[in-house]
Amino acid sequence: MPEPVAHTIDELVRLRAAQHGDRPMVIDPTGRVSYRQLDSTTTDLAACFVEAGVGKGTRVALIMPNCTRWIEIAVALTRVGAVLVPLSTLLQAGELAAQLRVAAVQFLVTVEEFRGHRYVDDVRALPPPELPALRQVWTTGQLDVATASDRVRRIIDAMTETVTAADPMVIMFTSGSSGNPKGVIHSHGNALGAVRSGLAARCISSDTRLYLPMPFFWVGGFGSGILSALLAGATLVTEEIPRPDTTLRLLERERVTLFRGWPDQAEALARHASSAGVDLSALRPGSLDALLPVEQRAAPGARAALFGMTEAFGPYCGYPADTDMPASAWGSCGKPFGGMEVRIVDPNSGAPVPPGTAGMIHLRGPHTLRGICGRSREELFTPDGFYPTGDLGHLDDDGFLFYHGRSDDMFKVSGATVYPSEVVRALRSIDGVDHAFVTNVPGPAGDRVGAAVVRGKPALNRDQLRDQARTLLSSFKVPTVWLFLESDEDVPRGGTGKVDTRRLREMLAETNP
Known part of the structure; x- marks a missing residue:
């Protein structure tokens, strides 16, 4: 008998509590929450929010680092139909104000302080006209002692029943490599459908113990982490600040079976693993290769690099993470998941191009965004309903998608086109x-190719890097401007965590005017 399909967060939480009551839904270094506890605590929290005036459609922002409480707050809000607005813990005061304004946030829940940021002070320093929609600011400490009347508690079930798959669930902020962040709106139905479509490719099932380094305020953490665990009935393992020593101990202690996320973090952990003496034998194929035994690793390019974007609520293209693709598809992102239609068009004319031809990627289907704050549907979609992503790529004859980079990142050197992603892949293979x-x-x-590089061992100098790059790239693609960084933390980033390309370009220019 097929499992019932949950169309809202409330339906999903009730279903999992009935099926997997005592199984941990989420674990952090200081605690764990079972599926039954998640159902109970989020019902109580929802009543506290409703008592304070939160209802269906109310936009509530949340600023806090990854932890079990983040998930409880988010689930409580979305169960009663409030719209969750996860905000980055990296935001500076001006960026925070801008995002609160763009999303017309009415309630803000925030930690008192995190890594030197005091978000309440940032908001209260603003004159009221700056944030006309904002009605109340809570700290998580205030929320922890909040109570609700019996009258409110009795109506929570009735409120959850009014929420439908079509109702907005979350506003996720994103940005390109430069430019202002966008508030992308997703419904319960389209977000859950998008995550559900990629579970098998990501090797997530009910017995998975999943670790992701992504913050929950990004779609990689919220969708590929929290909602993936809920949809699969899996266990999510998380922490506030990933650090090699503490992360490795957490992976060992909780017998994590699947490590997804950033390849560079997996590589950093792998460099520490041998000296730390940790046991990572619970990790299964499908995890990032660097943390697997050598005999379980795939050849470079054989496994799909899952590909997606905030507007698609995460990955929309992939292939089973523990399986090699056909040789002709090596280096691709896999195939589009069910519920997502992909076409490639000429960037200038908008006309579809044949397989093998590079162009802009367009998306259409029930899993794409419902809208963007402040923009009409006519501004966002083509007349036939496709969303122009701004990404460049091509489809081969078998339907595998190859990524070429961003249309706004592509540039010309002596008349020849350079895709930064291609140069990055070549350099990282050194x-x-x-x-x-x-x-x-x-x-x-004219334009030159610039590369900012984080070196490991052996520490190659500029000439050695250039010489090796020449064996991998056409001459016009080889960087002529180089900048060496101590770590990934030295890379300039905006409030959504993406690389600030404008500032990176300035840093490179300063080294070689």
Whole structure:
């Protein structure tokens, strides 16, 4: 008998509590919450929110680091139909005000302080006209002691029953490599459908113990982490601040079976694992290769690099993470998941192009965004309902998608096209390069290829890197401007965590005007 399909967060929480009551839904270094406890605590929390005036459609922002409480607050809000607005803990005061304003946030829940940020002070320093929609600011400490009347508690079930798959669930902020962040609106139905479509490819099932380093305020953490665990009935393992030593101990202690996320973090952990003496034998194929035994690792390019975006609520393209793709598809992102239609069009004319031809990626289907704050549907979608992503790629004859980079990142050197992502892949394949970031750098004779590199061991110098790059890339793609960084933390990033390409370009130009 097929499992009932949950169309809202409330339906999903009730279903999992009935099926997997005592199984941990989420574990952090200081506690754990079972599926039954999640049902109970979020019902109580929802009543506290309703007592304070939160209802269906109320936009509530949340600023706090990853922990079990983050999930409880988010689930409580969405169960009664409030719209969750996860905000980055990286935001500076001006960025925070802008996002609160764009999303017309009415309630804000925030930690008192995190990594030097005092978000309440930032908000209260603003004159009221700056945030006309904002009605109340709570700290998580205030929420912990909040109570609700019996009258309110009695109506929570009735409120949850009014929530439908079509209702907005979350506003996720994103940005391109530059430019202002966008508030992307997703409904219960489209978000859950998008995550559900990729579970099998990501090897997430009910017996998975999943660790992701992504913050919950990004779609990678919220969708690929929290909602993936809920939909699969799996266990999610998380922590506030990933650090090699503490993360490795957490992976060992909780017998994590699947490590997904950033390849560079997996590589950093792998470098520490042997000296730390931890047992990671519970990890299964499908985890990032760097943490697996050598005999379980795939050949470079054989496994799909899951590909997605906030507007698609995470990955929309992939292939089973523990399975090699056909040889002809190596280096691709896999195939579009069910519920997502992908076409490639000429960036100038908008006309579809044949397989093998690069162009802009367009998406259509029930799992795409419902809208963007402040923008009409006509501004966002083509007349036939496709969303132009701004990403470049091509489909092969078998339907595998190959990514070429962003249309706004692509640039010309002496008339020839350079895709930064291609140069990054080549540089990262060089032994001694931990990470690389590539963009154009204006010069007297036009654009040059610039690369900011985080070096590992052996620590190659500029000439050695250039010589090795020449064996991998056409001459016009080889960087001529180089910048060496101590770590990934030295890379400039905006409030949504993406690389600030404009500032990176300035840093590169400063090293070689």
